[in-house]
Amino acid sequence: MKVLLVYAHPEPRSLNGSLKDFSVERLESAGHVVQVSDLYAMKWKASLDANDSIERSDNARFDPSADSKHAFESGLQSEDIAREQQKLLWADAVILQFPLWWFSMPAILKGWVERVFAYGFAYGVGEHSDTRWGDRYGDGTLAGKRAMLLVTAGGWESHYGSRGINGPIDDILFPIHHGILYYPGFDVLPPFVIYRTSRMDETRYADTCEALANRLDSLWTTTPIRFRPQNAGAYEIPALTLRADIAPEQSGFAAHIG
Amino acid sequence: MKVLLVYAHPEPRSLNGSLKDFSVERLESAGHVVQVSDLYAMKWKASLDANDSIERSDNARFDPSADSKHAFESGLQSEDIAREQQKLLWADAVILQFPLWWFSMPAILKGWVERVFAYGFAYGVGEHSDTRWGDRYGDGTLAGKRAMLLVTAGGWESHYGSRGINGPIDDILFPIHHGILYYPGFDVLPPFVIYRTSRMDETRYADTCEALANRLDSLWTTTPIRFRPQNAGAYEIPALTLRADIAPEQSGFAAHIG
Numbered sequence: 001m002k003v004l005l006v007y008a009h010p011e012p013r014s015l016n017g018s019l020k021d022f023s024v025e026r027l028e029s030a031g032h033v034v035q036v037s038d039l040y041a042m043k044w045k046a047s048l049d050a051n052d053s054i055e056r057s058d059n060a061r062f063d064p065s066a067d068s069k070h071a072f073e074s075g076l077q078s079e080d081i082a083r084e085q086q087k088l089l090w091a092d093a094v095i096l097q098f099p100l101w102w103f104s105m106p107a108i109l110k111g112w113v114e115r116v117f118a119y120g121f122a123y124g125v126g127e128h129s130d131t132r133w134g135d136r137y138g139d140g141t142l143a144g145k146r147a148m149l150l151v152t153a154g155g156w157e158s159h160y161g162s163r164g165i166n167g168p169i170d171d172i173l174f175p176i177h178h179g180i181l182y183y184p185g186f187d188v189l190p191p192f193v194i195y196r197t198s199r200m201d202e203t204r205y206a207d208t209c210e211a212l213a214n215r216l217d218s219l220w221t222t223t224p225i226r227f228r229p230q231n232a233g234a235y236e237i238p239a240l241t242l243r244a245d246i247a248p249e250q251s252g253f254a255a256h257i258g
Numbered sequence: 259m260k261v262l263l264v265y266a267h268p269e270p271r272s273l274n275g276s277l278k279d280f281s282v283e284r285l286e287s288a289g290h291v292v293q294v295s296d297l298y299a300m301k302w303k304a305s306l307d308a309n310d311s312i313e314r315s316d317n318a319r320f321d322p323s324a325d326s327k328h329a330f331e332s333g334l335q336s337e338d339i340a341r342e343q344q345k346l347l348w349a350d351a352v353i354l355q356f357p358l359w360w361f362s363m364p365a366i367l368k369g370w371v372e373r374v375f376a377y378g379f380a381y382g383v384g385e386h387s388d389t390r391w392g393d394r395y396g397d398g399t400l401a402g403k404r405a406m407l408l409v410t411a412g413g414w415e416s417h418y419g420s421r422g423i424n425g426p427i428d429d430i431l432f433p434i435h436h437g438i439l440y441y442p443g444f445d446v447l448p449p450f451v452i453y454r455t456s457r458m459d460e461t462r463y464a465d466t467c468e469a470l471a472n473r474l475d476s477l478w479t480t481t482p483i484r485f486r487p488q489n490a491g492a493y494e495i496p497a498l499t500l501r502a503d504i505a506p507e508q509s510g511f512a513a514h515i516g
Contacts, residue, residue, distance in 0.1 A: 010305075010306065010307045010308065010320055010322065011308075011319060011320040011321070011322075013319045014319075014320075014321075040305070040307065044305075046304035046305050046365045046366065046369060047268075047298070047302075047304050047364075047365055047366040047369075048268065048359075048364065048365070049268045049298065050268065050269075061269060061271045061272075062268055062269040062272075063269070063272075064268065064269075064357070064359075065412070099322070101306075101322075101372050102368070102371050102372060102375065102433075102437060102438050103433035103437035103438070104362055104368065104433055106305075106306065106368075106372065107304045107305055107306070107365045107366070107368040107369030107372055108304065108305040108365070108369075110360070110362065110364075110365040110368050111304060111305075111365030111366075111369075113360050114359050114360060114364065114365055117360065137423060154323070155498075156496070156497070156498070158497040158498060158499055159497075159498045159499075161499060162509040162510065163499045163500040163508075163509050163513055164497075164498060164499050165395060165488060165493055165498040165499070165500075165514065166437065166498075167432060167433070167436070167437070167510065167511045167514065168509070168510055168511075171429065171432075171510055171511055172433055172437075174425060174429075175360075175361035175362055175425070175430055175433075178425070179360060179361035179424065179425070179430075180360050180361070230423060235423055238414070239414070239416040239417075239422075240413075240414070240416060240417045240422055240423040240424075241416055241417075241419060241421045241422050241423070242421040242423075250421075251420040251421050251426070252420065252425065252426055252429055252510065252512075253425045253426075253429055254510075255421055256423065256425065
């Protein structure tokens, strides 16, 4: 199988750097083909702006969605964007690896999403009307592929528990899992999260690698998070609220998991 | 009063650009002093990296937290970071204005947080031990100041409702409200969110400005979101979980609001 690892840490000689190298070796030794987008090493341009299209007139008003649509449809996207889209189309599975900074992904990775997930590629796909709200949340360009987060956090696991002060890790990651990965069609696997990274010694590192190896070995068999597909009848359209008879007692993020 | 508006949209001739200008005029005409950090216009460097410290040896291993701490303590932060910290210290209130892209802030603004919210400034403040977990979540450098998000979203309000497909807007914004703003001490006001931005006409724009004006006029009197302070007894330390007798039936983000 083909795996794209999108990696966002500025220091190769870090825990993240070691885990990235470990993951690549593990996947390759199992016979998979791996490409790595090492965003810091690539000096990835983080900020979405008018320069993301080529051959653009300087004075035109920049509309992030409309410009993205035009550039995607017309082959006028900047080359770095098109190259990452090709990697996504190539891959059977995508891993996003990053340290949790301020309870989300690093800016450089957020900017990868914003620029690569173009209109017509990751959003604005399929019919948009008052009865059909596009191919998204289960459908979309990346349907049939798998995605998983590999995340490091400085805090303790209890700080991210159901009553932990930071909020539950599943809720913190929901906007990424559901809003970024499930949205364009990925099957999203449970995340692999490493806590309390400042207290890593050799024993714990070995245990972490073993647990990570298990997750990489089962990348094709792990059951994805059961997000509810938008277009299978569970949602009213165009309000896009859960139908009254679906999980009537539930609300919030958890209601979107079947 | 003094207001810092941190603004993240690439096109001045946009809804966001107009609302930014409107906000500045409204605040100034009420006698407040306003500074704007227009991140795109400033060509803000989004990606946190080793170049954020000056006089750094090229071969040293880069540790985001340790390097940030050393640079902050030693006056070796890059000048753009120090300047934004001064603006934050100057301000009585801070507004973060941005379009919601992929259910979070644009990368350029996330990178502003990552770089400006240095160790010793916004985190790593106060005693850290197994009985005292720092000055954060209610305490911290920015305590006594107010913060508010001004957010635009393309989707409908119902899509962000309690059973809306995107998840409730308060939960989507919780990692920013609680994890980025309350963390270093801000009192966080309810957000001002504008939905379905592609359907903005003159009447709706006038109504939106009127509602925004009310929020700006009441910036000093609006009741903040009642997040629970970390250091007032509600949390077990060091587990940092809510004490069993506090809102025993609650879990998730909502449990951290009193």
